[in-house]
Structures are given as C-alpha cells and as structure tokens.
Amino acid sequence: MTNDRGAMNTLHRPVLHGYAPGESDGSEPFVPGITIAVSRQTGSRGRAIAQRTAELLGWQSIDQDTLECMIQHPEYCSTIEESPSPAALEWIEEQVARIHQGDPPICHQEFLPLAQVVLGLSAVGNCVILGRGAGFLLPTDVRLHVRLIAPERDRIAYISEVERLSLQEAERFVSERDDARSSFLEQAFGKASTDVSSYDLILNVPEFGLEGCATLIASAAKAKAEHILEHSLPPQR
Template identity: 30%
Template structure:
C-alpha cells in the first residue's frame, strides 16, 4: 500500500473512531465547525469525475476518498476487497450472487454493506475538510456542511472518453449505459434517492462545456458562499 493510501486509511480510522465515540449524527448534540465542509461529487460515467476530484483535492490540499472506502470496509468486514468492488455501486440484483461466492466464512448482506458505507460517510462528514467521489455521498450526507456536486455530459461525449480505454465503440456504449444504470439502482435501492434528481445537488456542471480547472473554481466559489452564509447564521 502506498504512503498516500496509508495516510488516507489512518484518516478514515480517526474519523470512524471519532464518530463512534461521539455518537451518530442523530444522537450527537455536539456543535460542529460550519466551515469544515465535505465535498460530495456524483458523476455520470465518462464525465471526468475522477479528474475533477483529484484536481480539487490538490488545490484544497484535502484528502480524496474513493476506493479507500472499499479498502476500509474490506478490512473491517473480512470480505476481500475484490468482492466488495463488485458490489460497490452495482445493481442490487447482483448482490446475492456475489455474496454467495464468498462462502460461509465471509458473509455480508447487501444491507450490511450499505450500512457500513453509510457509517463511514457520516464519520467523514463529522470530520469535514475532505472530498468523497461517488459512493452515494451526495445523497446520504446532511445538507448543512456538504457541497453536493453532480458532473454530467452528453452521452456521445462520454462514450468518446470511455472509448479511449476500450477497444470498440459497442463496448464503450455498453459500459457507459451499464455504469449509469448500476449507480442509479444502487442509490435508489439502498439510500432511497434518485441520483438524477437535480434538486439534490448544489451544483450541476456539464463537463463537455466546462474544463476541469473551471469546475474546481466553481466548486470553490460555492464553498466560499456556503461558509459565509454559515458564519452569518451563527452571528
């Protein structure tokens, strides 16, 4: 594991311990710093969400959580990360098939996986000053200290981007279609939200029209506005 991955893993451990010690979001009466925001980025497949998230993490010098959440859940549950990767943001119908392949010693229900993911996301929210890519974070986390971003792009644009890593156009089209569907169904089934509902986001950006740097600048402006509003409300 790389130094960066180790650092992110340690940060996750601290956040989770803090969340468990202080109580859940619904139980805790602790006041939190309104300026410690979490950026939750949801994205259509091929819209460049990873590029924007990594660039934003560099600009803010904040940790970015994506696969690290899977690694942490795998470590806590004893289920191999490769198997969790098949579950993550996948069609609910696949869960039972994949879970059965784990054998009796490493059982995890689909609801159990979603619950662990929810706990980790809430822990990160309470800590703040971080970025989460995907994983339903934009639908799960409270509105008060979360900047919820949706990155979209026209279908053909996204297919062209995915085609850079796949052999045929047919494969790229299938991949884009299946990925969008799987993410939508995962969020709907386990978090009871519609990933395509524009009202659930603070910003929706078409990455075919706005480059990655400008996307980051727009998100940063939203952060400034949210922080200013929070400080004014606290006066």
C-alpha cells in the first residue's frame, strides 16, 4: 500500500516542469499527473466549486472563457502555464494523434485546437478545467472526470438569484444553456452529457454544498492518484 506522500507525488507530477519521477535519464515515458475536468448542469455552481477545489489543492482553475481565450490567442498561454518540457510536447503530439486518428476520432477536426490547449494544460499539470468537454479529451489515467448535478428547481432558483431573472426566465435560461452544452458535446465528441459511464465522480451538489463538493473532488483526485501509483509499481518480491 502506498503512503500519502507517494499519492501526492502522483497527484502533482509533473509539478511545473513536465517530468515524471525517475524520468531524468530518459528510461521512463512521460506521464502527467492528475488533471481534474469538471462537467456541470447549468446552475449547479460548477464555476465556484471548480475554483474552490483548485484553492484546496493549490492549483490553477481554468474556466471555459479562459480556454476560449487560449485557443484564440495562443500567446496568452504563457501567462497561464509554464512551458511544457520536450518530453511533455512529445506526449501532447502523441495524444493529439490518438484523438484525431482514432476509429472513430475522439473529436472532430475543428475541435483539435481545443484538444491541444487542454492537453497542454494537462501536460504541465496542477489544474482544474471547467467545461468544454475536457474530460472527454484526456486519457482516463491522467484525469478525474467530475459531473456536477442538482435538481432542476434548485438550479432555476440559483440562476434566478445570480442573474436577477424571474423564475420563468431562469427556467428558460437553464433549459437553453443545458441544451447548448449537450449539443456541443454531441457535435464535438459524439458524447451525451447524461451518459454516467463517462464520469469518474458524480455529485448531487445540494446534498454536500459547495465546500463539501470541493473537498470530495480534491479527495477523489488524491485517491485516483494513489490507485494509479499502486498499479504502476512493479510487483514486490
């Protein structure tokens, strides 16, 4: 059984420089640490939970607007992340090929710039990515894919409050935004947001609250890191 230090090393690798432990001699392949990808229903407080999770871990939080900015203005990336190492860049190229050349491809050609940004963030490590289907782009062994849900009435009430809308307007807002997100996932990845098998962790937000959800996500990331570490170690004799 691994100790907490080993799990944290896996959780945070490659720290900020893109090298997995023991790779300095080139004998082992580059493997990023865990990236948390958060999917959410409209009004489930996904942005706040993602930000709080990042705070608990000491990571950066990357939302949908930031992702879009990084796609449109690559020079902006230098203000968000450290430069990937040569080994990390090679890993990114391999993953882009995996995404593009799969049968069927994991995402359509027009979304490859999004894939490159998400993979670049994962290669550098230590980030929580909100939205844009990031969890569908990353290999399962380097990401924790989280889905945040809440009863419709709770989400409508929350949107009504924060957007200063009537309940009727908020209901329409929630419905249209959820439909748009579902359409994006279907168009980009051929995936349905309601497919529970796509996620590692699904949280009903009102049952745990913002702080509880953030704590559970951070703990789940550590648990997955430990699980990966255990299964990557050679058997003991």
